[in-house]
Amino acid sequence: MTFKVTPWEVSGDLDYSKIVKDFGLEVINEALMRRIEKHAGELHPLLKRGIFFAHRDMNWLLDQYEKGNKFFLYTGRGPSGHTHLGHLMPWIFTKWLQDKFGADLWFQMTDDEKYVFSDRLELEQTKKLAYENALDVIALGFDEKKTKIFLDTEYAKTLYPQALKVAKRLTFSTAKATFGFTNESNVGEIFFTSVQAVPAFLPSVIKGKNIPCLIPYAVDQDPHFRIARDILPKLGYYKPASIQSIFLPGLKGGKMSASEENSAIYTTDGPETAKKKLMNAFTGGRDSIKEQKEKGANYSICPIYHYYKQMFMPDDKELAELEHDCKGGKILCGECKQKLAGRVADFLVDHQKKREKAKSRLDKFLIRD
Numbered sequence: 001m002t003f004k005v006t007p008w009e010v011s012g013d014l015d016y017s018k019i020v021k022d023f024g025l026e027v028i029n030e031a032l033m034r035r036i037e038k039h040a041g042e043l044h045p046l047l048k049r050g051i052f053f054a055h056r057d058m059n060w061l062l063d064q065y066e067k068g069n070k071f072f073l074y075t076g077r078g079p080s081g082h083t084h085l086g087h088l089m090p091w092i093f094t095k096w097l098q099d100k101f102g103a104d105l106w107f108q109m110t111d112d113e114k115y116v117f118s119d120r121l122e123l124e125q126t127k128k129l130a131y132e133n134a135l136d137v138i139a140l141g142f143d144e145k146k147t148k149i150f151l152d153t154e155y156a157k158t159l160y161p162q163a164l165k166v167a168k169r170l171t172f173s174t175a176k177a178t179f180g181f182t183n184e185s186n187v188g189e190i191f192f193t194s195v196q197a198v199p200a201f202l203p204s205v206i207k208g209k210n211i212p213c214l215i216p217y218a219v220d221q222d223p224h225f226r227i228a229r230d231i232l233p234k235l236g237y238y239k240p241a242s243i244q245s246i247f248l249p250g251l252k253g254g255k256m257s258a259s260e261e262n263s264a265i266y267t268t269d270g271p272e273t274a275k276k277k278l279m280n281a282f283t284g285g286r287d288s289i290k291e292q293k294e295k296g297a298n299y300s301i302c303p304i305y306h307y308y309k310q311m312f313m314p315d316d317k318e319l320a321e322l323e324h325d326c327k328g329g330k331i332l333c334g335e336c337k338q339k340l341a342g343r344v345a346d347f348l349v350d351h352q353k354k355r356e357k358a359k360s361r362l363d364k365f366l367i368r369d
């Protein structure tokens with residue numbers, strides 16, 4: 001069983017316990033969950049269900065928080081296309097953290113990254129996509145007084161001097177070992193991780209004092225933050241704490257793929273398109289109805305089930321019933337998909353309304369220099 005998880009490629013059968021070991025993460029245990037629950041008053045389903053499954057330094061972050069040293073949140077998006085539901089998932093969790101901990105959020109749009117790493121996108125395109133993606137961020141309901149969104153190319157005067165400080169302390173050999181660069185990699189790619197490190201300490205630079213940082217992200221981004229954690233203390237800043245999620249699986253089985261439109265549901269898809277994608281999805285079902293009724297299905301490999309678990313069935317009792325009925329052959333895949341399509345359609349209609357409204361609010365969130 002082989003797999004690959006890098007910021008630019010996720011493939012194969014993911015073994016998350018091996019990822020924890022290889023990346024040097026800590027699994028989120030019961031004690032940490034209780035600690036988060038104590039402050040938040042509840043646990044988000046994404047935590048309770050192990051979708052956010054690992055972390056670094058969360059206990060340190062909460063020690064600081066308990067001493068009155070509040071943290072800020074930092075996350076981001078590489079604007080290489082429209083936003084799909086798998087992108088929204090960590091942002092939904094980030095919004096919950098903002099609400100529960102009253103934290104500021106710095107949201108980075110890496111239009112530079114997606115330009116230097118792409119052989120098809122021009123800078124004008126990644127910039128335009130960053131604005132499209134920002135609408136989805138805003139539509140999720142982040143607090144406009146506590147949230148700053150910026151494009152790297154539009155905030156460069158502020159970011160660049162700080163990126164230089166990181167870059168000077170990062171050797172090519174470390175970047176190469178961490179990201180697998182070769183002699184054919186362009187130098188923009190090699191430099192880029194320095195830019196992604198900056199928001200983890202920029203608020204400390206601006207305020208002139210150290211502020212703890214928490215970065216929620218899907219686990220493929222981890223290499224960037226291993227580097228950031230190594231270098232920030234050398235600049236006199238805290239190592240950023242972080243919390244990592246697994247991925248929402250692709251509808252065709254395996255991962256979501258930008259080149260396979262039907263493997264993901266985009267926030268810009270109409271309800272009918274979304275329904276079609278869901279009805280055609282791979283499932284954990286059997287070859288025939290008869291066999292499924294007799295032997296039941298396998299929800300653990302089923303993307304439809306994971307959509308429910310991660311986003312569309314927050315009620316634990318309902319989810320337990322679904323698992324039971326699926327395993328016992330009481331529910332067939334067609335019915336299960338239909339029900340999900342209804343929930344996804346409701347979500348999309350609502351999200352798209354909010355997305356429209358976000359167009360006139362962009363300036364309340366975007367910072368430039």
Ligand code: TRP
Pocket residue numbers: 007074075076077078079108109110113196215216217218221
């Ligand atoms: N590189 C990320 C991507 O390709 C975007 C990003 C920038 C990011 N800063 C981040 C993601 C911080 C998570 C956390 O999507």
